[in-house]
Amino acid sequence: MAIAKAERLMNLALCLLGTRRPLSKRELRESIEAYLEAGNDDSFNRMFERDKDDLRELGLVIETVENMDGEVGYLARRDSNRLPPITLDAEEAAALGLAAKVWQQARLAGAASGALQKLRAAGLPEDVDPYEAHGALEPRIPVHEAAFEPLMLACRDRRPVVFEYRKASAARPEPRHVEPWALECWRGHWYLAGFDRGRGAERVFRLSRITGKVRSRGTGFTAPVPDVVTVRETVAGWAGEIADRSALIRLRSGAGYPLRAKGVKVRELGDGWDELEIPYGHGLDAWLVEFGPDVVVLEPAELRADVVDRLRAVAKG
Numbered sequence: 001m002a003i004a005k006a007e008r009l010m011n012l013a014l015c016l017l018g019t020r021r022p023l024s025k026r027e028l029r030e031s032i033e034a035y036l037e038a039g040n041d042d043s044f045n046r047m048f049e050r051d052k053d054d055l056r057e058l059g060l061v062i063e064t065v066e067n068m069d070g071e072v073g074y075l076a077r078r079d080s081n082r083l084p085p086i087t088l089d090a091e092e093a094a095a096l097g098l099a100a101k102v103w104q105q106a107r108l109a110g111a112a113s114g115a116l117q118k119l120r121a122a123g124l125p126e127d128v129d130p131y132e133a134h135g136a137l138e139p140r141i142p143v144h145e146a147a148f149e150p151l152m153l154a155c156r157d158r159r160p161v162v163f164e165y166r167k168a169s170a171a172r173p174e175p176r177h178v179e180p181w182a183l184e185c186w187r188g189h190w191y192l193a194g195f196d197r198g199r200g201a202e203r204v205f206r207l208s209r210i211t212g213k214v215r216s217r218g219t220g221f222t223a224p225v226p227d228v229v230t231v232r233e234t235v236a237g238w239a240g241e242i243a244d245r246s247a248l249i250r251l252r253s254g255a256g257y258p259l260r261a262k263g264v265k266v267r268e269l270g271d272g273w274d275e276l277e278i279p280y281g282h283g284l285d286a287w288l289v290e291f292g293p294d295v296v297v298l299e300p301a302e303l304r305a306d307v308v309d310r311l312r313a314v315a316k317g
Helices: 002-018 025-031 041-057 090-101 109-121 148-157 231-238 257-262 284-289 301-316
Strands: 063-066 072-075 161-165 174-186 189-196 201-206 210-216 245-252 265-270 273-280 295-299
Touching: 002 025, 002 041, 025 041, 025 072, 041 148, 148 161, 148 174, 148 189, 148 210, 174 201, 174 231, 189 231, 245 257, 257 273, 273 284, 284 301, 295 301
Parallel strands: none
Antiparallel strands: 063 072, 161 174, 161 210, 174 189, 189 201, 245 273, 245 295, 265 273
């Protein structure tokens, strides 16, 4: 069985690499004997999707293209699947090993190890162990959100997705149709940047607010992907990190430690409350709402009004 699957994957890879135009499922089925023997269409479709995913996991870049008639085709361009000669010195190998160790406790551990094996085959010095170069350093990036892996694959394959997203000010999630660009971790949270088709503009989404499954929808992007995606800068601006004003809030004692870390001035008020002066930037109201009854906005008036409006919206459901 293992030999049969390996032969089937090899034949599929050769078909995709050898074509100059996208091949439809029907054409691929007619070209590969194992697919002709698959039986009914459902069995073939399941087998083909598994094989396509397996080849992508092995590193083959497979493009999905939709023609003028709406028919979906697949191909693997040779220029996208060709690596130049790779020469790494000890320091570069150590940096790659350190990056791979980040994922050793996540679902990407296998992919990280596989990538290092491919780099060793392509020129990684045999006398360098990338995992041991800086053994005292144990970096970890937490990946707890179920949406991470499907979004990572969608970013890689340039596939639009649909998911349910709950904003900080909303009581219920709503569907979002997004062309995903990049994932980035900031302050312990993962964020997705992409083009929101419903809003017709770039948006950034916090993965912990995605509910349910992430599903692929359609093929191809409708908006250009920017050369540089500024996820951290966007989130920092929304969180009040980029600010030219200050806000005055009351914060319950022993609560809101992320807010306390931003405090320019802190004064104890007694009765279980403190007064803080914090930077005020776009999106600060949405962040303050997350702390619920532990925060009271004193000034400016427009920030207080925004927070009250968001709390009322949540209360109304």
